Amino acid sequence: MAKCSYCGASESMPFTCKFCGSKFCAEHRLPENHACPGLVVYKESRGKEPEKWIYEPFKAEYKHLAGRAPEKGGIGERLRDLLTGMDARRLLYLLVAVILLSVLLRTLGVL
Ligand SMILES: [Zn+2]
Numbered sequence: 857m858a859k860c861s862y863c864g865a866s867e868s869m870p871f872t873c874k875f876c877g878s879k880f881c882a883e884h885r886l887p888e889n890h891a892c893p894g895l896v897v898y899k900e901s902r903g904k905e906p907e908k909w910i911y912e913p914f915k916a917e918y919k920h921l922a923g924r925a926p927e928k929g930g931i932g933e934r935l936r937d938l939l940t941g942m943d944a945r946r947l948l949y950l951l952v953a954v955i956l957l958s959v960l961l962r963t964l965g966v967l
Pocket residue numbers: 860861862863864865880881882883884
């Protein structure tokens with residue numbers, strides 16, 4: 857005679873859980889019915905695989921954006937690429953330099 861590890865009921869033919877190895881009555885033999893600690897580990901170990909599959913493509917896409925591979929043209933795409941790729945301070949310096957140069961050239965009467 858064995859006792860169910862979950863409810864304590866005496867069981868002449870106990871079921872052994874294949875996940876946690878404990879013995880259970882017919883009612884609690886399923887992992888879902890005895891809050892099986894082995895099932896949690898099993899699910900976690902299985903959960904790692906799909907996670908990899910889900911995030912791997914995103915990583916690849918991120919690398920592609922970070923590397924700023926040449927895109928298929930289009931002034932909007934190129935502008936967005938420039939704005940996102942270049943840091944704001946450098947862009948500001950460039951803008952100021954262009955304005956100063958144009959002002960300087962205008963005062964000199966070149967333009
Ligand atoms: Zn039981």
